[in-house]
Structures are given as C-alpha cells and as structure tokens.
Amino acid sequence: MLPQFEYGDEVRLIRNVRNDGTYPGMNTGALLMRRGAVGCVYDVGTYLQDQLIYRVHFLDEGRTIGCREEELILASAPWIPNLFEFRDDVIATRSLAVRGQVLVKRGQLGSIMKVLRDEPELGIQxxxxxxxxxxxxxxxxxxxxxxxxxxxxxVLDGI
Structure with missing residues (x-):
C-alpha cells in the first residue's frame, strides 16, 4: 500500500468532508471542509491497516483534517467548481421537459440530491x-x- 501523495503535495478535496466524530469541538455530521478546498499533505498514516489517511492542512480555512486517498486529487489536476451541494434548495431557471412534455415549470422549487461531475464534457449536472x-x-x-x-x-420576471 503505497501512498499516491507525498509530504508537501498540494491536494484538492473532491468530496465534502464531514465530522465522523473524531474531530474535536464540532458535532458529528458537521461539514468540516467543502469539496474544492486546497490543502497541503503533511502526514500519511493508516486506518485499520487497509486505508491510507492523509493529514491535510487547509491554510485558507485554518483547519487540519484527515482525508482518505479517494477524497483527494492533486491541486494541479483539472477541476470545475460546482455551485450547489446535496440538500441545497434550488429553483429551475427554465422549464424542463422530457420528450416534449414539460415536467418542471420555470421557477419551480427543487432540492439537490446528488452532484454529478463524472463527465467533464457535459459540465456539472x-x-x-x-x-x-x-x-x-x-x-x-x-x-x-x-x-x-x-x-x-x-426567474419570476421571465414567467
């Protein structure tokens, strides 16, 4: 099990990281760091002998947290920031139709269930x-x- 990132590497979070109960002074489930944040690796350890955990210092936020390897990419790797996160309330800025049938009217309220960023050519969905x-x-x-x-x-002015 060799680490993908080395001490001093600048890395970016690709997932939101929440407190699993091990971060002091914050409630379990509280958002520790939003995806897109850039930090510096300054320690690598293991958890249960099968997961690499990187201790990453996020200078702008003044916080150091443990991150799993699958939560990180190099800061220099391509990245498109997203505007919305899970559970954010949003409104449709245009009517949305499937096979010509309008299912969502412009201005209708919705809630983000999942952020999709796996197909860069489509942009964030x-x-x-x-x-x-x-x-x-x-x-x-x-x-x-x-x-x-x-x-x-x-949006409402256009309706």
Missing amino acids: YHVHFGDGLVLQVPEQSLAMADSTAAIEE
Missing part, C-alpha cells in the same frame, strides 16, 4: 428532486439557489 417523486438530471446553468432573492426575481 445534478439529480434534483422536484416533488412528487420526480427526480431529473439537470445541468447547473438551469438552476439558481432558492435563497437568492435576485435569482428568484430574475
């Missing part, structure tokens, strides 16, 4: 729950944050 069991895959440019008054007014 999301699974969005729009109520009544309706979940659609929606490109980022078709959504706005629901708590953004300016975004809501802009």
